[in-house]
Amino acid sequence: MKFENISMCIIFLVFGLLYFVSFQNIESCYETVHVFSAVAQAKTKLSFIENIVLNVLDGSKYSNCDCCIYGDQGTPVHRVNAVVKETYTHNSKMADLIARQFQCSVQNIGFRMVNIQLVGKRESCRISYNLHPVLYPEIKENGFGICAKIAYNYLNPLHLIEWFEYQKMMGVDMVLISLQSLNKDAYKVLRYYEREGITKLISFPNDMPGKLDRGFTLQHWHFHQSSHDEQVAVYSCKEFLQGFAFVAIIDFDEIIVHDRFSEYTQILMSEILPYYPDASAFTMNVSFFITDWGVSGVEPLITSKYIRRTYPLPYRYKNIYLPNRTETIDTHRIWSKNGYRRYLNN
Numbered sequence: 125m126k127f128e129n130i131s132m133c134i135i136f137l138v139f140g141l142l143y144f145v146s147f148q149n150i151e152s153c154y155e156t157v158h159v160f161s162a163v164a165q166a167k168t169k170l171s172f173i174e175n176i177v178l179n180v181l182d183g184s185k186y187s188n189c190d191c192c193i194y195g196d197q198g199t200p201v202h203r204v205n206a207v208v209k210e211t212y213t214h215n216s217k218m219a220d221l222i223a224r225q226f227q228c229s230v231q232n233i234g235f236r237m238v239n240i241q242l243v244g245k246r247e248s249c250r251i252s253y254n255l256h257p258v259l260y261p262e263i264k265e266n267g268f269g270i271c272a273k274i275a276y277n278y279l280n281p282l283h284l285i286e287w288f289e290y291q292k293m294m295g296v297d298m299v300l301i302s303l304q305s306l307n308k309d310a311y312k313v314l315r316y317y318e319r320e321g322i323t324k325l326i327s328f329p330n331d332m333p334g335k336l337d338r339g340f341t342l343q344h345w346h347f348h349q350s351s352h353d354e355q356v357a358v359y360s361c362k363e364f365l366q367g368f369a370f371v372a373i374i375d376f377d378e379i380i381v382h383d384r385f386s387e388y389t390q391i392l393m394s395e396i397l398p399y400y401p402d403a404s405a406f407t408m409n410v411s412f413f414i415t416d417w418g419v420s421g422v423e424p425l426i427t428s429k430y431i432r433r434t435y436p437l438p439y440r441y442k443n444i445y446l447p448n449r450t451e452t453i454d455t456h457r458i459w460s461k462n463g464y465r466r467y468l469n470n
Contacts, residue, residue: 153189153206153244157182158221158333159256160302161326161360162240166261166367170236176228176258177209178242179359181221181333181352189242191228192249193258195235201249202233206242210452212355218348221334223355225363259326263367267297268388271361271373273354273455274302274328276340279310279376286425287376288317294380295387300364302328302357304340326360355454362453372444373455379427380408380444392444404464405445409436438468 158181165173176193189206205228212223230237239255270291291299301314303325317323332338332353338346340354358373365371370392372380382391397403411433421431441456449464458466 151184151186151188151244152247153184153242154247154254156184157187157189157226157242158329159240159242159254160328160356161259161363162256163259163261163360163363163366164230164237166263168263173237174229174231176230176237176240177359177363178206178226178228178240178256179356179363180224180226180242181356182224183221183334187224187226188245189226190245190247191226192241192243193228193230193233193237194239194255196238199235202230202235202237203249204228204230210359212352212359212454214355214454215348215351219352220336220349221352223352223359225359259364261364261367262298264297265367265369266389266393267368267370268295269361269365269368269371270296270299271358271365271371272299272301272376273357273361273373274304274340275306275310275314275376276304276328278307281307281309281313283426284310284313284376286427287379288313288322290379290427292322294382294385295389296322298365298368299323300361301325302360304328305330324364326364328357358454362447366447368447370444371447372442373453374442378442380442388444400467402464403446403467404449404460405443405458405466407458407466407468408442408444409438409469410440410442411436 159178160181161179162176163179164176167173176191178191187208191204191206193202193204206226209225209227216222226242228240237258240258241249241254241256243249299322301323303314314323314325318325336346336349338344338350338353340350361371361373370389374380380388396406413430413433415430417432419429422428443458443466445453445458449461451459451461453459460466
């Protein structure tokens with residue numbers, strides 16, 4: 125009897141420890157995981173969609189969350205485990221909030237997904253807080269998209285107009301922009317091109333989550349954390365532009381120049397891809413056009429007014445990548461799928 129009592133005590137102790145450990149792993153995802161965008165898989169039919177990816181800054185210890193998925197009013201809630209799809213490791217040991225992607229399975233869900241939220245294992249699905257719209261990406265098999273990352277602070281509205289009109293001339297189909305606080309006139313320009321259908325604006329918080337006071341200007345850039353803030357916008361691009369043939373990652377003060385000004389897709393499909401059939405991405409030569417040297421061309425356009433430039437710089441990488449051949453991306457780097465590689469323009 126004594127031996128049996130001791131055995132029972134050991135069993136209860138083991139179960140108690142397991143329960144304590146599992147209880148410690150349960151935390152509030154609502155308070156610690158900050159969702160920036162939620163993007164469905166790019167499929168031609170709703171019934172073909174297998175998952176939704178949430179692009180987040182994660183401050184939790186265990187990343188142990190569930191997805192609550194809502195349809196139209198009156199639709200039952202679908203709750204499923206949120207699986208970590210990808211974690212951005214650059215400077216991650218020193219960053220408070222880590223750029224991460226969660227993936228939620230929605231196979232056979234049976235209704236159109238409208239909103240989604242992340243909750244902890246002990247938190248209930250409540251439609252009253254922390255909801256994010258589910259974005260449905262376009263599919264353009266021969267399309268060209270641009271990831272412009274984040275629009276913030278002050279942007280010159282005239283330069284923006286010139287930039288967008290140049291992209292239209294070069295055959296760009298979509299520009300994805302994470303929109304933060306922006307000057308009024310520049311915002312009007314972005315809204316105009318959104319109505320025109322060439323750009324998609326998704327919200328980006330004015331005040332970044334967490335304890336650090338930071339932003340994207342040089343004065344507020346935080347060496348460890350800000351790269352993760354930026355990566356969330358890049359993750360949004362990766363998911364939203366997954367249905368395009370080609371995607372470039374460039375900013376509003378950057379343009380891609382071809383000597384004959386052929387459209388981007390024409391250049392890639394007729395001149396470049398035939399020579400590099402296993403390409404996942406192309407890294408372009410980067411030249412800087414210096415405005416401080418004064419007018420060196422024809423006014424008034426900035427692309428013709430300032431034409432004196434530095435020699436191409438091979439280490440300031442800017443990429444055009446093929447989403448269906450690419451595993452993942454950040455602002456300057458590409459990770460290819462097996463069998464494919466990135467080519468540098470020499």
